[in-house]
Amino acid sequence: MRVPMALQGVSVVELAGLAPGPFCGMVLADFGAQVVRVDRPGTRGDLSRMARGKRSLAVDLKQPRGAAVLRSLCARADVVLESFRPGVMEKLQLSPEILQRENPKLIYARLSGFGQSGRFSRVAGHDINYLALSGVLSRIGRSGEAPYAPLNLLADFGGGGLMCALGILMALFERTRSGKGQVVDANMVEGTAYLGSFLWKTQQTGLWGQPRGQNMLDGGAPFYATYRTADGGFMAVGALEPQFYELLLRALIADPRKKLIWAISVTMIGVVLFDFAADFIDGPIKAYLFDVCTHRDKERGLHYHALFTGLGGALGYLLGAIDWAHLELGRLLGTEFQVMFFFSSSVLTLCFIIHLFSIPEAPLRDVAKDIPPQQAPQELALSSDRMYEYGSIENVKNGYVHPELALQGEKNKNPAEQVKMQLLFYYLRKNILVLAFCSDI
Amino acid sequence: MRVPMALQGVSVVELAGLAPGPFCGMVLADFGAQVVRVDRPGTRGDLSRMARGKRSLAVDLKQPRGAAVLRSLCARADVVLESFRPGVMEKLQLSPEILQRENPKLIYARLSGFGQSGRFSRVAGHDINYLALSGVLSRIGRSGEAPYAPLNLLADFGGGGLMCALGILMALFERTRSGKGQVVDANMVEGTAYLGSFLWKTQQTGLWGQPRGQNMLDGGAPFYATYRTADGGFMAVGALEPQFYELLLRGLGLKSDELPSQMSITDWPEMKKKFADIFAKKTKAEWCQIFDGTDACVTPVLTFEEVTHCGHHKDRGSFIIDSEQSVSPCPAPQLSNTPAVPSSKRDPFVGEHTEEILKEFGFSQEEISQLKSDKIIESNKPRANL
Numbered sequence: 001m002r003v004p005m006a007l008q009g010v011s012v013v014e015l016a017g018l019a020p021g022p023f024c025g026m027v028l029a030d031f032g033a034q035v036v037r038v039d040r041p042g043t044r045g046d047l048s049r050m051a052r053g054k055r056s057l058a059v060d061l062k063q064p065r066g067a068a069v070l071r072s073l074c075a076r077a078d079v080v081l082e083s084f085r086p087g088v089m090e091k092l093q094l095s096p097e098i099l100q101r102e103n104p105k106l107i108y109a110r111l112s113g114f115g116q117s118g119r120f121s122r123v124a125g126h127d128i129n130y131l132a133l134s135g136v137l138s139r140i141g142r143s144g145e146a147p148y149a150p151l152n153l154l155a156d157f158g159g160g161g162l163m164c165a166l167g168i169l170m171a172l173f174e175r176t177r178s179g180k181g182q183v184v185d186a187n188m189v190e191g192t193a194y195l196g197s198f199l200w201k202t203q204q205t206g207l208w209g210q211p212r213g214q215n216m217l218d219g220g221a222p223f224y225a226t227y228r229t230a231d232g233g234f235m236a237v238g239a240l241e242p243q244f245y246e247l248l249l250r251a252l253i254a255d256p257r258k259k260l261i262w263a264i265s266v267t268m269i270g271v272v273l274f275d276f277a278a279d280f281i282d283g284p285i286k287a288y289l290f291d292v293c294t295h296r297d298k299e300r301g302l303h304y305h306a307l308f309t310g311l312g313g314a315l316g317y318l319l320g321a322i323d324w325a326h327l328e329l330g331r332l333l334g335t336e337f338q339v340m341f342f343f344s345s346s347v348l349t350l351c352f353i354i355h356l357f358s359i360p361e362a363p364l365r366d367v368a369k370d371i372p373p374q375q376a377p378q379e380l381a382l383s384s385d386r387m388y389e390y391g392s393i394e395n396v397k398n399g400y401v402h403p404e405l406a407l408q409g410e411k412n413k414n415p416a417e418q419v420k421m422q423l424l425f426y427y428l429r430k431n432i433l434v435l436a437f438c439s440d441i
Numbered sequence: 442m443r444v445p446m447a448l449q450g451v452s453v454v455e456l457a458g459l460a461p462g463p464f465c466g467m468v469l470a471d472f473g474a475q476v477v478r479v480d481r482p483g484t485r486g487d488l489s490r491m492a493r494g495k496r497s498l499a500v501d502l503k504q505p506r507g508a509a510v511l512r513s514l515c516a517r518a519d520v521v522l523e524s525f526r527p528g529v530m531e532k533l534q535l536s537p538e539i540l541q542r543e544n545p546k547l548i549y550a551r552l553s554g555f556g557q558s559g560r561f562s563r564v565a566g567h568d569i570n571y572l573a574l575s576g577v578l579s580r581i582g583r584s585g586e587a588p589y590a591p592l593n594l595l596a597d598f599g600g601g602g603l604m605c606a607l608g609i610l611m612a613l614f615e616r617t618r619s620g621k622g623q624v625v626d627a628n629m630v631e632g633t634a635y636l637g638s639f640l641w642k643t644q645q646t647g648l649w650g651q652p653r654g655q656n657m658l659d660g661g662a663p664f665y666a667t668y669r670t671a672d673g674g675f676m677a678v679g680a681l682e683p684q685f686y687e688l689l690l691r692g693l694g695l696k697s698d699e700l701p702s703q704m705s706i707t708d709w710p711e712m713k714k715k716f717a718d719i720f721a722k723k724t725k726a727e728w729c730q731i732f733d734g735t736d737a738c739v740t741p742v743l744t745f746e747e748v749t750h751c752g753h754h755k756d757r758g759s760f761i762i763d764s765e766q767s768v769s770p771c772p773a774p775q776l777s778n779t780p781a782v783p784s785s786k787r788d789p790f791v792g793e794h795t796e797e798i799l800k801e802f803g804f805s806q807e808e809i810s811q812l813k814s815d816k817i818i819e820s821n822k823p824r825a826n827l
Binding site for chain 2: 006007009019023026027031047048049050096114115117118119120123124125126127128129131132133134135136137138139140141142145146147148149150151152153154156157158159162163164165166167169170171172173174176177178180182183184185186187189190191193194195196197198199200201202203204205217218219224225226227228234235236237238240241244
């Protein structure tokens with residue numbers, strides 16, 4: 001069985017009105033009260049669309065018999081809620097005196113703009129007018145502009161419907177003790193002012209020392225405002241306390257020196273990691289190349305590989321050092337770290353593709369078959385061990401190359417030396433980048 | 442004999458906080474509840490200055506014996522109201538389970554920003570953030586500008602403190618039937634959204650068909666705006682209905698047949714300029730003379746000074762002056778039989794009533810002295826001026 005709601009069993013007769021009254025009735029209905037909305041025949045219903053959970057009874061109150069119908073309803077109801085202009089209920093013979101005489105337990109809630117008495121009480125108005133008369137509107141709005149009413153939220157609903165609902169609840173609670181109903185005179189001018197008590201209470205604290213729109217909470221402070229983002233949306237900032245303000249600053253406006261050091265460190269780490277990764281790939285690729293390529297292709301492949309690895313690292317670090325925060329691509333990619341890696345990995349991918357295309361088409365299997373398994377260079381009689389004689393310098397100039405040299409291609413005699421030289425140049429290449437980079441600082 | 446107020450006999454323990462919680466406690470105090478504010482020793486009291494009618498007890502809740510003092514208080518109270526970050530009360534061993542086990546009639550009101558659960562619940566925030574997350578802020582603000590938060594009124598007070606007070610009243614009323622208390626989980630994001638239900642409910646009606654700031658009620662319409670007068674003041678215009686619009690035009694010295702129709706949205710910017718030019722030609726007082734008493738829906742935008750001296754407010758006693766000559770609004774709404782009589786005394790000092798409150802709640806003098814010497818509680822009774 002469903003749990004009874006807080007206002008279960010409370011019956012409310014709501015005389016149809018606009019916005020404030022219907023909202024009050026809707027709150028009561030949402031919390032379980034039985035709300036009957038009394039409509040005028042021929043009208044189109046609640047234009048403010050807050051009739052959730054209510055039922056509608058259409059009766060012409062201007063007719064005496066219609067008013068009598070309502071009196072019968074109110075004789076058994078807990079709450080009657082009206083938001084007509086002051087004097088209207090009296091004219092319809094439905095004043096609090098009359099209705100509460102028949103039903104002393106009736107809570108008679110009156111929700112007006114300016115109040116049931118006073119020189120403005122019979123005058124038409126809307127949220128903005130009540131807000132204006134309450135004094136609160138004079139505080140709201142940007143510096144240099146006219147005061148700005150925040151839609152119809154403050155007077156119609158905050159100081160109006162909601163405040164009236166509070167009053168009705170107070171009367172209901174009080175009635176459980178006294179057994180009697182009372183009149184709840186809610187008006188939006190006083191309700192809005194009461195809602196804004198904080199503004200009056202803090203007048204002496206310096207919170208409102210500046211003209212409108214130049215104080216901390218009314219649009220003057222940069223840390224209590226909204227800001228437009230790159231995609232046309234808005235972010236709200238409310239960092240009042242120093243420790244929260246610090247966090248805000250850290251996210252938005254970093255110390256430029258700290259930012260540079262961070263970018264550099266991140267990039268260096270990125271380059272090292274990139275090279276580390278490249279080395280992993282280097283090995284198998286080189287092995288593959290050694291197996292299937294001729295020497296010339298191998299060397300070219302190695303040169304290309306070195307070129308692109310180095311280039312990729314350099315490019316990555318350069319691009320990472322740029323301040324991407326202001327560009328859309330940067331926002332898309334994220335931090336400098338991510339930017340660096342994005343570009344480095346793009347270049348590395350390019351490397352791979354070029355590698356793949358630079359490998360000759362000879363099928364592996366056939367080539368592997370031809371090569372005897374043991375190819376220790378020491379077993380061959382390497383003519384490179386001996387000194388070669390070109391004969392004369394003219395031979396060299398004319399492009400004469402010793403056949404064996406052409407085959408081997410190495411200028412070094414010792415294979416171990418060859419490997420050492422290769423490694424030396426490789427690491428030298430890598431370190432040149434770092435050295436050049438360090439010298440840039 | 443003074444008539445008992447609506448909440449006479451209801452005792453509230455309010456754990457000190459900022460703005461929303463104190464306002465909620467103040468509303469309850471204004472309508473007769475006995476509100477005890479629990480302060481941390483060494484603090485300076487309610488910076489939001491809404492301690493009217495409350496008494497202050499200073500106790501260190503972080504000490505187990507301090508938390509025990511609070512548990513004793515809550516064992517006899519009707520309502521406990523806390524506005525800490527979610528999780529804090531649990532850490533202090535003062536969760537709803539614990540307090541309501543000792544006192545099943547206790548109404549445990551929790552007033553938070555983002556709610557007791559959810560991914561934002563442990564994050565810091567203020568009115569503007571709650572307003573932003575509710576969706577309501579996206580609707581407020583002039584065209585071409587960033588959204589504008591109307592001070593901290595909508596989330597802190599409307600959807601916060603006031604909504605929480607409503608919830609507490611509902612729980613008090615429900616308790617007269619069931620005999621049991623419950624947890625009132627008020628959070629400002631949901632409260633503000635609920636307060637703004639009208640905006641969601643009227644989405645399909647065409648009321649919000651234009652971009653922000655170009656609709657009828659959000660600054661787009663020339664007949665729902667404020668205008669500067671010749672003497673630097675402002676008048677508010679809210680003439681929505683055709684018959685009131687007609688009276689507005691008449692008061693401005695304009696003829697409706699020479700002007701575009703009221704609801705011609707494309708003409709609104711030009712009409713705004715026209716109205717602005719006309720309003721700028723006369724002073725505020727002159728405009729009041731023209732429009733007061735008419736149905737043109739034109740009223741002055743009163744400043745705080747003017748509000749105190751305004752005839753209408755004087756007629757009704759809408760503003761009260763306390764013992765320190767400060768002006769503040771009278772409590773709303775007015776109840777005919779049991780009207781709210783707000784205290785005119787100054788706000789209490791931190792710990793001003795520690796001893797008398799503890800005595801009321803059953804602590805002996807020895808216990809009080811012991812707690813004081815162990816620095817669990819603090820007593821700052823002002824010495825009498827001789």
